[in-house]
Amino acid sequence: MGSDVDFVAYVCEQAGLGGALSYRKMFGEYALYLDERVVALVCDNMLFLKPTTAGRTLLDTVQEAPPYPGAKPHWRMDDVLDDGERLGRLLIATAAALPLPGPRAPKAAKSRAPRKR
Template sequence: MPTDKDFVDYVAEQAQLGGALSFKRMFGEYGVYLDGKVIAFICDNSLFVKPTGATDIITQALPKRSPYPQAKPYPVADELLDDSDALKSLLVRTAQDLPLPKPKKLRSSAKGSGI
């Protein structure tokens, strides 16, 4: 079941991170980005937070499920949606623990100039 846009809007509202938090639609679901880093996924109207060493303690009580087939289990942060401070803290902490994305390689338009 694809995620409802209303659920994505609710997550954004509850996280209270303003424009630093963004969402990218992927295969009927959403990637969640904080300052350009993928920190979570929203699949089937649930929030799956990327596991990191820094967040293991915060997420140890959360249930874990796979966001999509063949994926490893991720902590499901749905129960934090009613606690904006805890949700915001988890998302910020996750972003802090993840590396910046690798820059994309530029494609050259000419394969050998022949000069």
């Protein structure tokens, strides 16, 4: 079951970070980006935050679960969704603790060799 884009939009609105928080569909689910970093995943209409030491200091308890089969455990944020201020602080702390993504490799040029018939 894929996530509903309305749920993803709700999560982004709750966080109150405006255009700084964005999302991108990936394999039927969504990744949340803050400052060019993937800070959370939305899978099956559940929010999963990337675990960081900075984020851990803002949480009382954490419930770990993989967002999809075979994934590393993330923190399920069911209890935080209705507290937009806390959610925003968690996303900001997580982004600050994560490294910027490395530069992308340039796409290889397509070969213009004639087709064999």
